[in-house]
Amino acid sequence: MNGSTATATTDTASADAERAAGESRPDYVGPPAYVGRFAPSPTGALHLGSLVAALGSFLDARKAGGRWLLRMEDLDTSRVIPGCSDEMLRTLEAFGLHWDGEVEFQSRRTALYVESLESLRAARRTFECSCSRRELAEQGETGYPGTCRDASTRCGPTATRFRVKADEVVSWMDRVQGNCQFDMGALSDPVIRRRDGVVAYQLAVVVDDAAQGVSDVIRGADLLQSSAWQIQLQQALKLPAPDYGHLPLIVEEDHGKLAKSRRSLAIAPARASDQLATALGLLNHTPPAELQQSPPDTLLAWAIAHWNLDRFQNVKKIVVSRPMSHV
Numbered sequence: 001m002n003g004s005t006a007t008a009t010t011d012t013a014s015a016d017a018e019r020a021a022g023e024s025r026p027d028y029v030g031p032p033a034y035v036g037r038f039a040p041s042p043t044g045a046l047h048l049g050s051l052v053a054a055l056g057s058f059l060d061a062r063k064a065g066g067r068w069l070l071r072m073e074d075l076d077t078s079r080v081i082p083g084c085s086d087e088m089l090r091t092l093e094a095f096g097l098h099w100d101g102e103v104e105f106q107s108r109r110t111a112l113y114v115e116s117l118e119s120l121r122a123a124r125r126t127f128e129c130s131c132s133r134r135e136l137a138e139q140g141e142t143g144y145p146g147t148c149r150d151a152s153t154r155c156g157p158t159a160t161r162f163r164v165k166a167d168e169v170v171s172w173m174d175r176v177q178g179n180c181q182f183d184m185g186a187l188s189d190p191v192i193r194r195r196d197g198v199v200a201y202q203l204a205v206v207v208d209d210a211a212q213g214v215s216d217v218i219r220g221a222d223l224l225q226s227s228a229w230q231i232q233l234q235q236a237l238k239l240p241a242p243d244y245g246h247l248p249l250i251v252e253e254d255h256g257k258l259a260k261s262r263r264s265l266a267i268a269p270a271r272a273s274d275q276l277a278t279a280l281g282l283l284n285h286t287p288p289a290e291l292q293q294s295p296p297d298t299l300l301a302w303a304i305a306h307w308n309l310d311r312f313q314n315v316k317k318i319v320v321s322r323p324m325s326h327v
């Protein structure tokens with residue numbers, strides 16, 4: 001009894017000494033170098049593909065001892081479903097994917113985007129595009145032929161496009177896909193403000209990543225070409241470029257992308273452990289059998305400890321042999 005009292009006294013004394021020593025050091029040593037993020041659109045329930053993207057960015061951030069931020073990409077109010085973002089937050093929590101800090105909503109940040117748009121305009125890196133919706137739909141997101149690039153007259157409402165440096169090849173060392181190169185002439189000029197006035201994804205994401213100090217973007221390989229545009233936008237706005245890592249896309253056997261518009265199953269908090277284990281398996285991090293039915297926090301702790309991007313180096317697609325509806 002005496003012995004344990006003595007030990008307790010010694011512990012208290014040493015804790016006091018540590019505290020005293022600590023007082024000479026600054027309390028605040030700055031944010032951790034690594035900041036990651038997950039940025040879903042509240043336009044439909046999270047599905048297995050979005051769970052994989054969330055997990056990839058979460059595990060990479062936690063493995064690095066970094067922060068993991070959450071951002072709602074809700075600028076397109078015509079597509080936002082009321083209550084959807086709240087449900088997403090509840091689902092992420094049920095899956096043990098706890099974020100740091102306040103959730104950001106793009107819809108509350110439009111002033112920032114407009115400021116950047118104006119600065120691109122002032123630098124003559126934009127032009128107005130009056131191509132009709134139908135013409136644009138036919139062109140798709142890439143391959144805009146530059147019809148309005150140097151036009152002297154335009155009729156009707158216009159969208160604003162970012163004038164890319166068409167003679168450049170944008171390249172970066174992707175943390176998953178390795179060396180990536182995009183010929184910007186072929187990629188052409190992306191819309192950064194739609195004709196209905198909504199600031200487009202490419203500009204908003206660049207402004208937000210910089211404003212939030214994001215150091216590492218881990219997302220699906222469907223956004224590879226967006227990264228090329230975003231890198232040129234960062235350069236034009238004199239913003240730092242994060243490191244990118246593009247995870248393989250999870251596709252069904254018919255090669256359709258696993259997305260909300262398809263029959264992909266929504267993930268369900270009641271099946272969090274099952275679905276987490278499945279998503280980890282798709283990410284080539286299958287938990288050991290004895291852990292498969294563990295609570296989400298246990299599965300995630302295992303996954304953080306074992307997380308290794310090398311497990312899918314240069315893999316752009318993971319084709320699952322059966323539709324995901326059985327998950």
Ligand SMILES: [Zn+2]
Pocket residue numbers: 128129130131146147148149
């Ligand atoms: Zn045009």
